[in-house]
Amino acid sequence: xxxxxxxxxxxxxxxAFRSACRRPLPPVVRVNTIKxxxxxxxxxxxxxxxxxDPVEWHPGLFRLPEDQPGxxxxxxxxxxxxxxxxxxxxxTVLDPQPGERxxxxxxAPGSKTTQLAALMDDRGLxxxxxxxxxxxxxxxxxxxxxxxxxxxxxNEDARxxxxxxxxxxxxxxxxxxxxxxxxxxxxxNPDTLEEWSLxxxxxxxxxxxxxxxxxxxxxxxxxxxxxxxxxxAPEENEGVLDHVLEAEDCRLLNFxxxxxxxxxxxxxxxxxFDPQVERAKRIYPHHNDTGGFFVAKLEVTx
Amino acid sequence: xxxxxxxxxxxxxxxxxxxxxxxxxxxEEILAFWTERFGVPSETFEAYTFWERGNGKIWAFAGExxxxxxxxxxxxxxxxxxxxxxxxxxxxxQRFGSRADRNVVRLDRAxxxxxxxxxxxxxxxxxxxxxxxVTHDIAGGPEPIGVGLYVHGELRSQxxxxxxxxxxxx
Numbered sequence: 079x080x081x082x083x084x085x086x087x088x089x090x091x092x093x094a095f096r097s098a099c100r101r102p103l104p105p106v107v108r109v110n111t112i113k114x115x116x117x118x119x120x121x122x123x124x125x126x127x128x129x130x131d132p133v134e135w136h137p138g139l140f141r142l143p144e145d146q147p148g149x150x151x152x153x154x155x156x157x158x159x160x161x162x163x164x165x166x167x168x169x170t171v172l173d174p175q176p177g178e179r180x181x182x183x184x185x186a187p188g189s190k191t192t193q194l195a196a197l198m199d200d201r202g203l204x205x206x207x208x209x210x211x212x213x214x215x216x217x218x219x220x221x222x223x224x225x226x227x228x229x230x231x232x233n234e235d236a237r238x239x240x241x242x243x244x245x246x247x248x249x250x251x252x253x254x255x256x257x258x259x260x261x262x263x264x265x266x267n268p269d270t271l272e273e274w275s276l277x278x279x280x281x282x283x284x285x286x287x288x289x290x291x292x293x294x295x296x297x298x299x300x301x302x303x304x305x306x307x308x309x310x311a312p313e314e315n316e317g318v319l320d321h322v323l324e325a326e327d328c329r330l331l332n333f334x335x336x337x338x339x340x341x342x343x344x345x346x347x348x349x350x351f352d353p354q355v356e357r358a359k360r361i362y363p364h365h366n367d368t369g370g371f372f373v374a375k376l377e378v379t380x
Numbered sequence: 381x382x383x384x385x386x387x388x389x390x391x392x393x394x395x396x397x398x399x400x401x402x403x404x405x406x407x408e409e410i411l412a413f414w415t416e417r418f419g420v421p422s423e424t425f426e427a428y429t430f431w432e433r434g435n436g437k438i439w440a441f442a443g444e445x446x447x448x449x450x451x452x453x454x455x456x457x458x459x460x461x462x463x464x465x466x467x468x469x470x471x472x473x474q475r476f477g478s479r480a481d482r483n484v485v486r487l488d489r490a491x492x493x494x495x496x497x498x499x500x501x502x503x504x505x506x507x508x509x510x511x512x513x514v515t516h517d518i519a520g521g522p523e524p525i526g527v528g529l530y531v532h533g534e535l536r537s538q539x540x541x542x543x544x545x546x547x548x549x550x
Contacts, residue, residue: 149547218452
């Protein structure tokens with residue numbers, strides 16, 4: 079847990095934060111509205127004798143305090159998908175519409191890809207990209223089980239994403255949920271931080287800047303991008319946003335979030351960031367009893 | 381005649397007259413198969429384009445793209461052609477099979493569990509032999525589980541290994 083102590087200056091009630099990070103999280107499932115309704119999924123789970131608690135801020139999420147999401151009829155029908163509660167935030171903030179062109183820049187294993195498709199009523203185009211074939215096969219099996227038909231899957235480094243297979247047309251929206259140091263997933267994977275190093279954080283921040291830059295360039299003027307991570311490190315969060323605000327044609331947007339959060343931090347480790355980064359939101363484990371998350375909404379301006 | 385290229389998605393020709401690749405099914409034939417075999421109305425697929433990648437592997441995509449497309453996946457894996465009997469995938473049956481009213485067999489819960497576990501079972505069925513859409517009742521209505529092959533009084537589960545689940549010990 080030592081990696082987390084560096085955040086004491088920016089996290090309020092740090093002891094509550096630490097103790098929340100030690101508590102495990104119940105499995106959560108998201109209802110796949112491509113194949114069924116929320117009500118029918120709830121009924122299917124109840125028929126299977128599975129206890130479920132609603133998630134207050136999102137009607138399509140259920141906590142299953144005593145069960146595994148994968149061994150029941152609703153799962154086999156592709157009605158539900160196991161997805162950590164906060165990981166459902168970025169697609170809802172991106173708010174894609176039916177018929178739009180959307181890029182999921184680092185898509186595997188596909189929880190957010192399938193959520194984007196469902197928000198679009200499975201109409202339009204979701205291009206789902208990942209650079210790892212093994213993870214892509216997990217993505218493929220999830221899109222198939224959930225019955226997604228508007229997805230196109232590409233195997234490439236998101237930093238060099240090509241629009242060529244899709245007619246060269248720019249995207250309306252992009253989800254940039256980047257690979258990160260995953261500090262916020264500690265409640266699911268308690269050994270996440272064992273291999274933590276500042277060198278890794280700084281290295282991965284370079285990759286994150288490259289992916290977000292490509293997303294801005296591949297999105298039309300006026301288009302929307304959501305940048306998210308499951309980590310607390312400002313180097314991977316506000317630092318990446320500060321970089322693209324300086325280098326690319328974009329601005330940060332205000333947005334609503336039905337969860338408790340803290341604003342993005344404008345100062346870290348002797349550095350000062352563009353004041354717009356305050357519009358990003360930090361979700362901490364002790365505020366909503368969830369995993370940790372960071373989410374920002376951008377508009378492409380050029 | 382050109383040839384099928386195994387790694388890319390080629391859009392199916394609309395009709396026989398537009399066919400350039402030998403053995404490639406047409407959109408017209410795909411729609412006729414779903415209507416004749418299962419009673420699924422052609423309007424169901426109005427917004428879809430159909431694509432072949434690999435020998436007879438057909439995919440359904442909810443949109444339009446310039447053919448060919450060289451990527452990893454395009455839409456939903458939909459059916460297998462270029463074999464004696466065309467066969468829908470589990471995914472296609474789960475997604476579109478609730479519109480079927482022909483060659484649909486409805487199992488009770490115990491038989492449905494055996495089917496999902498991948499077991500073959502004796503079944504009285506006085507309809508056609510061949511591939512059937514298998515459903516059961518859940519949460520107030522029928523829901524398709526997958527494809528069964530009915531021959532010699534037996535329903536053979538075609539649920540792929542990775543999608544099988546055995547609830548009997550629970």
